[in-house]
Amino acid sequence: MLKKTLDISTSPHIFKGRSTNQIMKNVVWALLPVVFFSVYSFGINALLVIATATFASVFTEHVLCKISKKETTVGDYSAVITGILLGLTLPPSFPLWMAFIGGVIGIALGKYIFGGLGYNVFNPALVARAVLQAAFPVAITTWHPAFLPDRFSSVASSVLTLPFMEPKFDAISGATPLAAFKFDGITTSTAELAFGQISGSAGETSAVIIILGGLYLIARNMMNWRIPVAVLTSAFVLSGILYLINSEIYPSPWFMLFSGGLMLGAVFMATDMVSSPITPIGLWIYGGIIGILTIVIRVWGGLSEGVMYSILLANAISPHIDSVIKNRVYGTQQKMKAA
Numbered sequence: 028m029l030k031k032t033l034d035i036s037t038s039p040h041i042f043k044g045r046s047t048n049q050i051m052k053n054v055v056w057a058l059l060p061v062v063f064f065s066v067y068s069f070g071i072n073a074l075l076v077i078a079t080a081t082f083a084s085v086f087t088e089h090v091l092c093k094i095s096k097k098e099t100t101v102g103d104y105s106a107v108i109t110g111i112l113l114g115l116t117l118p119p120s121f122p123l124w125m126a127f128i129g130g131v132i133g134i135a136l137g138k139y140i141f142g143g144l145g146y147n148v149f150n151p152a153l154v155a156r157a158v159l160q161a162a163f164p165v166a167i168t169t170w171h172p173a174f175l176p177d178r179f180s181s182v183a184s185s186v187l188t189l190p191f192m193e194p195k196f197d198a199i200s201g202a203t204p205l206a207a208f209k210f211d212g213i214t215t216s217t218a219e220l221a222f223g224q225i226s227g228s229a230g231e232t233s234a235v236i237i238i239l240g241g242l243y244l245i246a247r248n249m250m251n252w253r254i255p256v257a258v259l260t261s262a263f264v265l266s267g268i269l270y271l272i273n274s275e276i277y278p279s280p281w282f283m284l285f286s287g288g289l290m291l292g293a294v295f296m297a298t299d300m301v302s303s304p305i306t307p308i309g310l311w312i313y314g315g316i317i318g319i320l321t322i323v324i325r326v327w328g329g330l331s332e333g334v335m336y337s338i339l340l341a342n343a344i345s346p347h348i349d350s351v352i353k354n355r356v357y358g359t360q361q362k363m364k365a366a
């Protein structure tokens with residue numbers, strides 16, 4: 028007779044788990060279509076900028092681990108994600124030496140200084156982008172046209188600028204749809220915005236592909252859907268109210284959703300597990316703050332875009348959201364106040 032042993036243990040009963048490496052690898056897979064479309068739109072320029080930012084991020088993380096006499100952590104793909112996201116937030120004609128500096132800053136200042144993966148307060152890619160915008164405001168606001176006929180056979184002179192030399196830009200496109208509307212009152216159709224027929228940062232021109240990448244991660248339970256939904260809903264509602272008040276001054280909510288970096292920020296940056304809240308209600312509040320701040324900065328701020336600063340500010344208050352909004356332990360109830 029076969030004897031079987033019955034194992035009895037306390038909860039939680041975990042049958043299958045996903046490691047950090049698996050989650051990060053899937054995020055990379057979700058980002059690859061965005062990268063491919065960026066290269067398709069802007070050619071070799073976008074490929075070089077994204078590759079340089081990614082190499083700098085991975086290289087910096089490896090070097091810092093070696094200096095600290097720790098096992099290298101480049102295999103968890105987090106540095107790869109930082110580099111790809113940074114490259115996607117930069118103009119395709121951005122000088123490579125500046126992109127390299129951005130990758131170093133993203134890992135060293137945005138991640139490693141806090142203790143590495145799992146301890147960073149802010150999204151590392153956005154920390155790097157914020158520093159680059161402060162250090163190189165002209166280069167980071169100079170745009171390259173999309174779908175040029177020679178985009179796969181030539182490289183913009185600004186991309187190959189020598190380190191610490193002032194770049195010379197050619198084939199400048201003028202302004203992004205957000206800047207064109209804010210400063211010139213020129214609107215862009217929703218179809219052009221959604222399907223990437225515009226100029227802008229490398230990752231701003233593929234809203235539909237970004238959404239598909241987010242849906243892939245949500246379907247695999249590797250992204251909390253509440254954050255992007257809260258960001259996009261709050262941005263849509265506020266911009267919709269303003270549009271109803273005066274459609275001649277304020278753009279439509281669809282324009283606000285599909286223009287700029289809102290879609291990339293909502294799906295791939297605001298959802299950073301380390302720098303976002305952990306409670307369901309906290310996630311709604313966090314996402315709502317990002318969406319509202321983005322519209323406020325776009326409409327009343329001096330800049331045409333506000334996604335980066337909105338996410339960084341929300342990252343800063345994320346721990347405070349968690350301290351105020353706490354999950355109730357199952358089986359307990361709040362104490363009744365005395366009448």
